[in-house]
Amino acid sequence: xxxxxxxxxxxxxxxxxxxxxxxxxxxxxxxxxxxxxxxxxxxxxxxxxxxxxxxxxxxxxxxxxxxxxxxxxxxxxxxxxxxxxxxxxxxxxxxxxxxxxxxxxxxxxxxxxxxxxxxxxxxxxxxxxxxxxxxxxxxxxxxxxxxxxxxxxxxxxxxxxxxxxxxxxxxxxxxxxxxxxxxxxxxxxxxxxxxxxxxxxxxxxxxxxxxxxxxxxxxxxxxxxxxxxxxxxxxxxxxxxxxxxxxxxxxxxxxxxxxxxxxxxxxxxxxxxxxxxxxxxxxxxxxxxxxxxxxxxxxxxxxxxxxxxxxxxxxxxxxxxxxxxxxxxxxxxxxxxxxxxxxxxxxxxxxxxxxxxxxxxxxxxxxxxxxxx
Amino acid sequence: xxxxxxxxxxxxxxxxxxxxxxxxxxxxxxxxxxxxxxxxxxxxxxxxxxxxxxxxxxxxxxxxxxxxxxxxxxxxxxxxxxxxxxxxxxxxxxxxxxxxxxxxxxxxxxxxxxxxxxxxxxxxxxxxxxxxxxxxxxxxxxxxxxxxxxxxxxxxxxxxxxxxxxxxxxxxxxxxxxxxxxxxxxxxxxxxxxxxxxxxxxxxxxxxxxxxxxxxxxxxxxxxxxxxxxxxxxxxxxxxxxxxxxxxxxxxxxxxxxxxxx
Numbered sequence: 029x030x031x032x033x034x035x036x037x038x039x040x041x042x043x044x045x046x047x048x049x050x051x052x053x054x055x056x057x058x059x060x061x062x063x064x065x066x067x068x069x070x071x072x073x074x075x076x077x078x079x080x081x082x083x084x085x086x087x088x089x090x091x092x093x094x095x096x097x098x099x100x101x102x103x104x105x106x107x108x109x110x111x112x113x114x115x116x117x118x119x120x121x122x123x124x125x126x127x128x129x130x131x132x133x134x135x136x137x138x139x140x141x142x143x144x145x146x147x148x149x150x151x152x153x154x155x156x157x158x159x160x161x162x163x164x165x166x167x168x169x170x171x172x173x174x175x176x177x178x179x180x181x182x183x184x185x186x187x188x189x190x191x192x193x194x195x196x197x198x199x200x201x202x203x204x205x206x207x208x209x210x211x212x213x214x215x216x217x218x219x220x221x222x223x224x225x226x227x228x229x230x231x232x233x234x235x236x237x238x239x240x241x242x243x244x245x246x247x248x249x250x251x252x253x254x255x256x257x258x259x260x261x262x263x264x265x266x267x268x269x270x271x272x273x274x275x276x277x278x279x280x281x282x283x284x285x286x287x288x289x290x291x292x293x294x295x296x297x298x299x300x301x302x303x304x305x306x307x308x309x310x311x312x313x314x315x316x317x318x319x320x321x322x323x324x325x326x327x328x329x330x331x332x333x334x335x336x337x338x339x340x341x342x343x344x345x346x347x348x349x350x351x352x353x354x355x356x357x358x359x360x361x362x363x364x365x366x367x368x369x370x371x372x373x374x375x376x377x378x379x380x381x382x383x384x385x386x387x388x389x390x391x392x393x394x395x396x397x398x399x400x401x
Numbered sequence: 402x403x404x405x406x407x408x409x410x411x412x413x414x415x416x417x418x419x420x421x422x423x424x425x426x427x428x429x430x431x432x433x434x435x436x437x438x439x440x441x442x443x444x445x446x447x448x449x450x451x452x453x454x455x456x457x458x459x460x461x462x463x464x465x466x467x468x469x470x471x472x473x474x475x476x477x478x479x480x481x482x483x484x485x486x487x488x489x490x491x492x493x494x495x496x497x498x499x500x501x502x503x504x505x506x507x508x509x510x511x512x513x514x515x516x517x518x519x520x521x522x523x524x525x526x527x528x529x530x531x532x533x534x535x536x537x538x539x540x541x542x543x544x545x546x547x548x549x550x551x552x553x554x555x556x557x558x559x560x561x562x563x564x565x566x567x568x569x570x571x572x573x574x575x576x577x578x579x580x581x582x583x584x585x586x587x588x589x590x591x592x593x594x595x596x597x598x599x600x601x602x603x604x605x606x607x608x609x610x611x612x613x614x615x616x617x618x619x620x621x622x623x624x625x626x627x628x629x630x631x632x633x634x635x636x637x638x639x640x641x642x643x644x645x646x647x648x649x650x651x652x653x654x655x656x657x658x659x660x661x662x663x
Contacts, residue, residue, distance in 0.1 A: 054533040055521065058497055061534060149491050283502050287489035292454045294556065295478030295506035339536075340492040 065344040068337060072351035079355065080127050083362040089118045100124075121256075129255035130361045131354040132263055133316045134326055136271070138353020139346050140309040141327030142334065143274050146281040146342060147302040148211040155313040155327035158218045158306060162225035163196025164189035164317045165248060169232035172243045185247065186259070189318035196225055197310035201303060209299040210288070214306065250321035250376030252361050259319050270312040271350075277305060278342040285340060323376040326353045329387045336390050356383060404466075405430045405592045406451070406560055411460030413443075413450050413616075420446045422616040424460070428609075430559075431590040433583055435603035438613035439637055444596035447613070448562045451594070452483045464560060478506035482553035484563040487545065493538035496548050500524060503555030523554045527581065543574030550581065561585075563595045567602055575599065579606040600652045604628050612636050625650045634658065 081093050098109040099119045140155045148157065156162075167188035171177045179187030200221050204213040233241055280301050283291040288298040313327070330353035334345050357379065364378040404427045411424040420443045428434050436444045449455040451462055453469055462469040464480045482503070494502075500523055504516040524530040527547050532540065537548060546566055553561050563582070567575040583606050586593050597603050603610055604624040612620040612627055614636045620627045628650040633641045638660060642653040 054524075054530050057534050146492070149489060151491060279505060279508075282494065282498065283505055285489070285492045286494070286499070286502065287485070289449070289454050290483070290485055290488060292474065293452050293478060293481075293483035293485075294502060294552075295475035297474055335492065339498075340494050341498055 065338050065341075065348075069344065069347055069351065072348065072355065076131060076351060076355055076358070079358060079362075080131065083358065084119065084123050084127055086362060086366050087118070087123065089114060091115050091118075125255050125257050125260050126252055126361070127358065129260055129263065129320075130252055130358040132260070132267060133252070133320050133323075134330070134354035134357030135350035136263075136267055136312050136316050136353075137323070137327040137357070138330030138334075139271060139274060139350035140313050141353070142331035142342070142346055142349035143277075143281055143305050143309055144327075145331055146285050147305045148215055149285060149287070150211060150215060151332070152328075153215070154324065155309065155317075156322070156324050157215060158197040158200050158310055159222040159225060160193045160197050160310060160313050160317055161322045161324060162222050162229060164193035164314065165229050165244070165322065166196070166225045166232075167192030167318075168247045169229050169236075169244055172240045173232045173236045185243075186318045189247075190314050193314035193317055194311065196221060197306070197314065201306055201310075205303060209303050211302065214302070246374070247321050249374035250323035250379070251372075251374050252320050252357075253372065255319060263315055263319060266312055266315040270308050273308050274305065274312075275346050277301065278346055281305070281342040281346075282340070321374075321376065323357065323379050325376075325380050325383050326356055329383050330356060332387065333390055403430055404428065405432075405464065406594070407461075407463050408447075408451065409461045411447075411450060411462065412458045413446055413455060414458055420616050421450065421457070424616065424618070426611065426618065426621075428592055428594065430592060431586055432592055432608040433586050433606060434592070434594045434609045434611065435607040436594065436596045436611045436613060437598070437600060437603050438619075442613040442636075443616040444613055445564050448483070448564055448594065448596050452481050452562055453477055454483065475506050478556065478558075480558050481560045481562060482556040482558040484546075484549045484553045484561065484566060486564045486566070486568060487542075488537065488549060490538040493536045495534050496529065496537055496540070497524070497533040499537050499548055500551045500555050503552040503557075506556060519557070520555050523551045526554070527551050542569045543571070543577065546570060546574070546578055547581070550578070554585070558591075560592045560594065563593065563597075565596055565598060567597060567599060575602055582606070600628065600633075604650050604652070628652060 081096065084096050085091050085093055095112070095115055096119055099111050099116050102109045102111045102116070103120070137155055141153075144155060144157060145151060145153045167190070168185055170192070171185055171188040177184040177188055178191050200214065200217045201209075203217045203221070204210075207213045229244075233244060236244065280291070280296045283294055283296050284298060284301060291298045331345070331349040333352050334349040338344050338348050357375070360379040360382050361375045363382065364373040364375045367373060367378070407427040409425055411421050412419070413421040424447065436447065438444055446455060450457045451469070453462075453472075453474070457470075464477075467480075469477055469481075488499075497520060500520045501517065503523075504519060508516055521530065521533075524533055527550065529544065529547055529551065532544060532548070537545065540548065546569075550563075550566070566578050566582075570578065579602055582593050582595070585591055595603070595607070607624055609622065610624050610627040611618050612632055619636050620632045625645065628643050630641055630643055633639055633643075633652065638658045640655045640658060642655060643650050644653060
């Protein structure tokens with residue numbers, strides 16, 4: 029120790045300065061890491077805007093990026109730009125809701141997966157741990173086979189999926205609260221109720237006619253094709269309530285990951301936060317799933333990609349996981365719509381095909397040891 | 402002496418097993434108090450009850466003459482800090498982020514520059530500022546324990562509770578941790594309550610020792626009053642010699658006494 033100091037400052041007697049120098053080094057390294065995280069999130073925003081601009085031009089009606097932006101601007105400044113009415117219609121009525129919907133849904137799934145992993149203290153948790161997918165599927169089965177629907181009109185599947193998904197996760201949260209809402213009871217109750225609803229789905233699919241079975245299995249693959257401004261309005265308003273609520277608990281989520289006892293000792297009501305986060309995230313995921321079906325992989329993989337790149341500070345991780353989820357879903361959807369000329373491949377399939385190799389690469393090559401130390 | 406912390410009539414049960422029975426204690430300002438006793442005597446449970454991590458069945462706990470049972474959890478966290486034996490490491494954080502967590506009871510939903518400053522100051526005081534960006538899970542046991550103590554210090558409380566802080570450490574780190582604690586208690590008038598197994602460590606570094614058995618205090622007082630052959634026999638069921646060296650009692654175990662069934 030003394031030798032080392034002498035080595036670095038031969039004049040001697042500069043103990044304080046060399047000490048301060050070391051502190052300075054840690055501090056500037058910390059400031060640098062904060063800056064890197066901010067930069068990553070800004071870069072992610074840039075990537076989203078860039079890929080959205082490119083993807084919106086793809087499809088059967090050809091157009092350029094500048095045409096798209098002129099069309100968008102002309103809605104804000106009426107008559108300011110000359111716009112092709114066909115391009116205007118395609119951009120505003122078909123492609124823009126699809127692209128915004130993909131980003132919004134991906135963002136919600138990524139962010140919800142991230143907070144659920146934190147409160148369940150489990151890297152294998154995903155938005156579907158609480159049985160939302162099988163609950164929503166149950167709702168669709170009920171609509172398809174029994175013809176019992178909550179809503180009439182074009183949204184009858186959506187309404188059923190949403191209500192049943194909420195019922196399913198509500199049941200799980202209520203059951204586990206009886207036992208103190210620890211992460212173990214939530215996960216176990218989730219798995220158990222999931223099996224129950226899966227069994228019901230299998231029963232329905234067993235008795236269903238071919239036509240009914242097609243509706244059920246198509247919904248199960250996940251697709252964004254039905255998104256329009258009405259569904260965007262609903263998704264947007266649920267997100268506008270849920271996402272800020274989740275983000276303002278970012279600090280508590282950091283504490284939750286070090287264990288309930290420690291979290292409590294630092295002033296966090298661990299069980300209450302867990303139930304709150306699970307309820308809010310389930311609401312958002314149920315809304316997303318009821319519109320786009322089960323595209324499950326994003327909610328597991330986007331948070332982990334975020335953790336590998338940024339670490340586990342949820343103040344940065346929540347927006348990063350959301351952004352990554354948004355980008356993944358946006359790109360997967362673009363691929364699924366444009367890969368084959370005549371057929372649209374369900375987005376969920378493409379999602380797994382793109383996401384799994386990316387995820388495997390990051391697990392094997394990622395520098396940061398993310399979990400399981 | 403002003404009572405910093407007092408516990409009256411405390412009872413706690415896991416299901417139908419009573420762990421703490423009408424427990425009393427009072428601790429003054431600026432003391433290191435060690436709680437010793439055999440496994441299952443209720444040391445850790447006591448500590449968790451004081452911080453209301455576990456909710457006692459009945460009894461009164463007060464800090465600075467305020468009742469802990471009625472307090473908001475955040476309010477407790479501003480007065481009492483808790484150092485667990487080890488931290489969960491599912492999603493590892495950097496050392497700096499770990500220490501910054503200790504500021505949680507003092508801040509609004511996001512951290513401020515003053516809180517970060519406080520975290521740096523604590524890291525510097527414990528001499529671990531060079532580890533600030535290392536992942537917590539990469540550290541050695543001794544370093545992890547220091548980080549957890551740093552987090553408790555960042556919490557800025559008058560009372561620190563420690564649950565077996567030296568159990569997983571080698572002798573150098575055991576002494577290191579105990580000296581750090583004693584220095585902090587002396588300089589900053591903190592009260593430290595330590596559940597600990599090592600009788601010699603407890604005797605050397607404590608102002609007071611409480612010996613517990615089956616949820617009750619058997620003996621309490623200065624180390625040389627409590628560490629006696631009779632007490633060790635009664636509490637632990639061992640035969641031991643107690644010698645004084647360097648003004649401090651130390652225990653030389655000789656053998657166990659054949660166990661009687663209650």
